Amino acid sequence: MRIFAFIHLLVSIPHGYSNYVETKAGQFFSSGHTNNWAVLVCTSRFWFNYRHVANTLSVYRSVKRLGIPDSHIVLMLADDMACNYRNPKPATVFSHKNMELNVYGDDVEVDYRGYEVTVENFLRVLTGRLPPSTPRSKRLLSDDRSNILIYLTGHGGNGFLKFQDSEEISNMELADAFEQMWQKRRYNELLFIIDTCQGASMYERFYSPNLMALASSQVGEDSLSHQPDLAIGVHLMDKYTFYLLEFLEEVHPASQANMNDLFKVCPQSQCVSTPGHRTDLFQRDPGSVLITDFFGSVRKVEITKDTINLTSPVDRKKYITGFLCCQTNL
Amino acid sequence: LDSRLPLVDRSDGTKDSESFTAAAARDQFQEELVIRPLHSGDIYASFQFRTLWDIDFLQERQKVSHYRLFPKSLGQVLSKFSVRELHISFTQGFWRTMQWGQPFIPSPPGAELWVWFHDTVSDVDGNWKELTNVLSGIFCASLNFIDLTNTVQPSASFKPLGLGNATDHRFLRYATLPREIVCTENLTPWKKLLPCGSKAGLSVLLKSEKLFHSSFHSQAVHIRPVCQDEQCTSKAWELRQTLNVVFDLYTSSQGKKEWSLFKMFSRTLTEACPLATSSKIYVDITDNPELFELNPVTPLLSQAVVLGDRRTYSVFDLTRAETFGQLCSLNLLLRWKGDSGMNVFDGCDMLRPLLHAERYVAGFGLQTGEIHTVIYNNHPYRAFPVLLMDSVPWYLQLYIHTLTVTSKSRDNKPSYIHYQPAKDRHRPHLLEMLIQLPPHSMTEVTVQFERALLKWTEYTPDPNHGFYVGSSVVSALVPSMVAMNTNFTQDQPLFSSFVPVKEESSYFVRVYTEPLLVNLPTPDFSMPYNVICLTCTVVAVGYGSFYNLLTRTFQVDEPSLPLEKRLANLIRRIRGVPLLA
Numbered sequence: 001m002r003i004f005a006f007i008h009l010l011v012s013i014p015h016g017y018s019n020y021v022e023t024k025a026g027q028f029f030s031s032g033h034t035n036n037w038a039v040l041v042c043t044s045r046f047w048f049n050y051r052h053v054a055n056t057l058s059v060y061r062s063v064k065r066l067g068i069p070d071s072h073i074v075l076m077l078a079d080d081m082a083c084n085y086r087n088p089k090p091a092t093v094f095s096h097k098n099m100e101l102n103v104y105g106d107d108v109e110v111d112y113r114g115y116e117v118t119v120e121n122f123l124r125v126l127t128g129r130l131p132p133s134t135p136r137s138k139r140l141l142s143d144d145r146s147n148i149l150i151y152l153t154g155h156g157g158n159g160f161l162k163f164q165d166s167e168e169i170s171n172m173e174l175a176d177a178f179e180q181m182w183q184k185r186r187y188n189e190l191l192f193i194i195d196t197c198q199g200a201s202m203y204e205r206f207y208s209p210n211l212m213a214l215a216s217s218q219v220g221e222d223s224l225s226h227q228p229d230l231a232i233g234v235h236l237m238d239k240y241t242f243y244l245l246e247f248l249e250e251v252h253p254a255s256q257a258n259m260n261d262l263f264k265v266c267p268q269s270q271c272v273s274t275p276g277h278r279t280d281l282f283q284r285d286p287g288s289v290l291i292t293d294f295f296g297s298v299r300k301v302e303i304t305k306d307t308i309n310l311t312s313p314v315d316r317k318k319y320i321t322g323f324l325c326c327q328t329n330l
Numbered sequence: 331l332d333s334r335l336p337l338v339d340r341s342d343g344t345k346d347s348e349s350f351t352a353a354a355a356r357d358q359f360q361e362e363l364v365i366r367p368l369h370s371g372d373i374y375a376s377f378q379f380r381t382l383w384d385i386d387f388l389q390e391r392q393k394v395s396h397y398r399l400f401p402k403s404l405g406q407v408l409s410k411f412s413v414r415e416l417h418i419s420f421t422q423g424f425w426r427t428m429q430w431g432q433p434f435i436p437s438p439p440g441a442e443l444w445v446w447f448h449d450t451v452s453d454v455d456g457n458w459k460e461l462t463n464v465l466s467g468i469f470c471a472s473l474n475f476i477d478l479t480n481t482v483q484p485s486a487s488f489k490p491l492g493l494g495n496a497t498d499h500r501f502l503r504y505a506t507l508p509r510e511i512v513c514t515e516n517l518t519p520w521k522k523l524l525p526c527g528s529k530a531g532l533s534v535l536l537k538s539e540k541l542f543h544s545s546f547h548s549q550a551v552h553i554r555p556v557c558q559d560e561q562c563t564s565k566a567w568e569l570r571q572t573l574n575v576v577f578d579l580y581t582s583s584q585g586k587k588e589w590s591l592f593k594m595f596s597r598t599l600t601e602a603c604p605l606a607t608s609s610k611i612y613v614d615i616t617d618n619p620e621l622f623e624l625n626p627v628t629p630l631l632s633q634a635v636v637l638g639d640r641r642t643y644s645v646f647d648l649t650r651a652e653t654f655g656q657l658c659s660l661n662l663l664l665r666w667k668g669d670s671g672m673n674v675f676d677g678c679d680m681l682r683p684l685l686h687a688e689r690y691v692a693g694f695g696l697q698t699g700e701i702h703t704v705i706y707n708n709h710p711y712r713a714f715p716v717l718l719m720d721s722v723p724w725y726l727q728l729y730i731h732t733l734t735v736t737s738k739s740r741d742n743k744p745s746y747i748h749y750q751p752a753k754d755r756h757r758p759h760l761l762e763m764l765i766q767l768p769p770h771s772m773t774e775v776t777v778q779f780e781r782a783l784l785k786w787t788e789y790t791p792d793p794n795h796g797f798y799v800g801s802s803v804v805s806a807l808v809p810s811m812v813a814m815n816t817n818f819t820q821d822q823p824l825f826s827s828f829v830p831v832k833e834e835s836s837y838f839v840r841v842y843t844e845p846l847l848v849n850l851p852t853p854d855f856s857m858p859y860n861v862i863c864l865t866c867t868v869v870a871v872g873y874g875s876f877y878n879l880l881t882r883t884f885q886v887d888e889p890s891l892p893l894e895k896r897l898a899n900l901i902r903r904i905r906g907v908p909l910l911a
Contacts (some may be wrong), residue, residue, distance in 0.1 A: 045791055077858045080680070083422065083513035083542050091514050091542040106538060109470050110515040115790055116472050135467020164791040 021306050033147040033188045037140060038063045038073045042123060043154030043163045045079040050093070050234040051225050053081045055104040055153045055195055055241040058095050062248040063149065067298030073237070074125055074140055078154075078164050078218035088231055089150045095237050095245060097229040111138050119169045126150075127180045144185035149294045153241065156196030158219055159204075176207040182208040189282070191294040195240045197222040200276040212282045212289075214262065216240030217273035224272050239271045250292050253298055259286035357383040357399045357710040359525050359606045361532045364643075364825050365616040365790045367622055367664055368430050371579035372545065375594060376434050377532060378824040379524055379571040382556070384564065399605060400569060401523040404553065408567075411457045411464075412448040414501075415490050418465065419443075419550035420512040422542065423576075424844055427686050428769055432637045434825045435572045437548045438801035438842040441471055441510035446490050447501040458503045470515045476505040476576060480723065482760040482799075485748045487719040487805050491592065492554025493565060506721070506800035508845040514538040520549050523571060531603025531648070532611075536573065537596035546576040560818040570828070587622075587666030598661040602648035612643040612823060613662065618742035625663040626655070636826040638684070638810035638837050643823075684709050685716065687804045689843035696781060696851045699726075703775040703802055703843060707767035709809060714836075715745070715766045716806035718775065720801055722759040725850060727784040732778040735763070738771050754782070781850050789852065791830075799846040 042056035060075055082093050082104045093104040099222070112121060124130050125140050142148055154161055160168040181187055192213040194202050199215030206213065216223040216238070225235035226242045237245075243266040251257055259279075263286070268274050279286050292298040357379050366374040383400045397405055407413065419437040445461065447454050458481065466473035485499045517538050520527045528536060541547055552570040577594055579585060602609035612632065615624055630645040646653050654660050656761065686706040693699035693804035705716060722728055730749060734741045750757070756757055767773055790797075813834045815826075829838045891899070892909070899909045 024857055025423055080511045080513055089539075089543070091538040104514060106514065107518050108515050111470065113470075113515070114472055114509075114511065115475070131463075134464040135464055137467045137470070166791040 034145040078117040372529035377573040415446040421548040423546035444504040508798035526603035598659040609648040611646040737773040801842040
């Protein structure tokens with residue numbers, strides 16, 4: 001009797017184990033993202049807005065360092081600071097005073113520059129409605145399994161962000177653009193970071209699912225700049241992005257830092273303004289979301305020595321559409 | 331952008347055995363650097379990287395799919411848009427002809443693109459539009475701003491530099507963007523087109539922090555079909571990537587007249603590009619030993635006639651191991667001799683550039699103005715004709731009846747004029763003239779213009795900066811003091827073989843003038859907002875009060891009674907007695 005039970009146990013363990021592997025495989029294919037994109041925008045023109053370009057380039061540098069390639073980054077800089085005639089050290093953009101860190105680097109690729117950075121081009125990049133002759137490097141070719149990081153910086157106010165001192169984008173337009181992206185399944189999850197005055201007003205109107213937003217200041221507060229450099233003559237960075245860069249320099253591709261750590265970046269004692277965040281539209285718990293899910297291009301890899309029978313493509317599609325259908329508020 | 335597939339991977343239909351050996355010889359790569367010390371103490375460095383490929387892009391049946399040294403992105407552009415010649419340049423700074431002489435490869439400030447399309451193209455404008463968009467993606471530049479409002483079709487300037495007798499200028503398109511900025515983001519994709527990238531050979535010297543801290547920086551890509559030999563039995567595609575840079579004495583060298591590779595580029599050379607058949611450095615030592623001394627001294631010397639002058643060059647061949655010496659690194663040192671203030675060649679006319687041009691805007695106010703183009707012929711006794719090409723945007727409305735050309739205060743009638751008037755918001759002005767310049771003279775071309783009022787959406791975000799007008803182009807065959815070499819030799823240095831030399835007695839020169847910066851009358855952009863606010867306020871106050879007067883009725887309102895009277899009224903109502911007031 002005991003031997004019979006023992007043999008039964010022996011037989012059922014491999015069967016149970018293969019079931020476990022199949023469920024793990026099922027989970028592997030149904031959850032998470034498969035690729036990462038980043039859209040980094042600096043919206044200010046003129047030499048005294050050097051810090052906004054430095055902000056965007058420091059996020060660009062971190063995102064490249066953590067693995068997202070140039071082909072998956074859409075970088076928009078509204079003015080040229082590095083080769084500006086007022087720059088005492090050409091081809092450099094510094095983020096620390098005493099010229100410690102050159103965030104411009106040696107292999108930067110700017111996709112939209114100068115007058116091309118307009119509200120229309122920004123919304124077209126997000127929604128994918130670009131003229132047919134637009135080259136690949138200027139397109140956001142994301143799909144429903146892409147995690148996208150969107151970073152905006154510049155001058156803003158309650159409910160709007162100023163582009164190049166001549167036009168504005170409102171929070172409603174931005175929310176509608178994200179809804180268009182959701183309806184066309186152009187993202188899996190989206191992280192929106194904004195570093196402007198009254199930045200929290202820009203994410204107030206979001207209504208699409210799977211969005212998480214961070215801002216450098218609340219409504220009614222101004223985001224402040226960090227330190228000037230006497231040789232260059234302008235402020236080099238904004239406080240929020242300076243501490244964000246400091247935080248991101250500690251992150252490496254295998255890091256387990258999660259979003260809760262990101263929310264703690266730059267408390268009021270350092271930033272003077274109160275950073276805000278919004279997670280109610282996000283499905284997962286922020287504590288389980290890794291920083292590298294958005295800032296890096298870390299692939300989920302599970303090594304297994306067993307053969308796994310993948311379910312047929314038809315079944316998998318049903319599973320995934322079932323998963324997605326529960327997300328929408330239809 | 332990895333264009334180097336393994337040799338065994340052949341997929342263009344040819345047999346494996348013959349294609350295997352043929353592929354090895356079909357393309358070759360050469361690189362060279364020319365260093366020319368200038369009299370003012372500055373130094374001019376010119377890089378040229380040339381890839382010659384024995385293939386026909388424009389052949390219909392054979393689709394090219396195997397790229398080795400030639401970059402795939404450019405090859406696909408050539409075949410898709412049926413391009414015969416493509417010249418694109420990005421320049422920061424202005425070339426000072428009077429102080430620096432003539433450059434090997436001239437270029438105007440900003441971005442310049444001119445393309446000859448193949449005769450088989452039916453929609454040249456459509457191809458041009460798509461080509462500019464594709465190139466803007468490849469080079470990370472805003473070339474998509476090139477459209478019909480700044481494109482011209484020159485009829486006589488910009489003849490093809492490669493093979494082919496092209497006379498139909500309908501297949502030529504020329505555009506400049508004088509406002510375009512050049513920075514590391516343009517250098518990065520340019521370096522990626524090189525076979526060795528920025529890892530080996532001369533391209534390791536291309537460090538952006540040094541290159542952009544200079545008086546002049548120009549990088550260009552030139553693609554054209556050429557003959558492989560003198561009889562022109564076989565044709566090949568030539569891709570030349572050129573980079574010209576002039577380092578300033580005071581910003582890069584702190585005033586010391588001493589230059590070295592390390593000082594210029596913050597690096598020394600350790601090896602040649604392994605994929606190059608030839609990798610050489612030429613240092614112009616014609617003025618040595620009076621002016622400067624060169625270390626290390628090399629026995630290899632070469633003489634070349636370039637830009638009408640016979641110059642002697644010290645040659646450093648990087649494919650030979652002994653060039654790098656004991657330390658396995660090559661660092662050239664040029665040290666100026668004598669007093670830094672003494673300029674030995676002040677009185678010598680031989681070195682003055684023979685052709686030179688300037689341009690400026692005259693006049694005052696924001697309504698009218700005058701464009702003056704001044705062309706100098708510094709040859710003591712020879713007159714020669716020059717072709718002047720002007721492309722002016724439509725918002726500077728030229729009055730061609732005020733066009734005057736004067737030389738030595740006398741009227742000088744051009745022998746050929748091609749003028750295409752502008753069409754508002756569709757086409758710019760194009761003026762081409764063939765002017766005979768008398769010897770040792772100054773010729774002035776003036777034309778008056780009126781500034782147009784743009785619509786408020788057509789202004790750039792910073793309209794107070796002004797609007798740029800692209801450089802004028804002066805092209806000429808200048809008489810040469812020294813007989814030019816018309817023979818075709820395989821091992822000719824690259825810098826002397828860029829422009830084909832047809833006759834011995836003259837050489838081709840193209841001079842670009844300064845771009846103009848013109849202020850257009852700028853409206854107050856807050857006026858629409860002001861007008862809307864004012865109108866709405868007036869309408870609200872006026873209409874509102876009028877409406878109230880007409881429709882408001884007055885009713886008597888009884889005040890509410892205190893508590894005791896209300897209780898008393900309640901009791902009275904129960905009793906059926908009349909109520910209190």
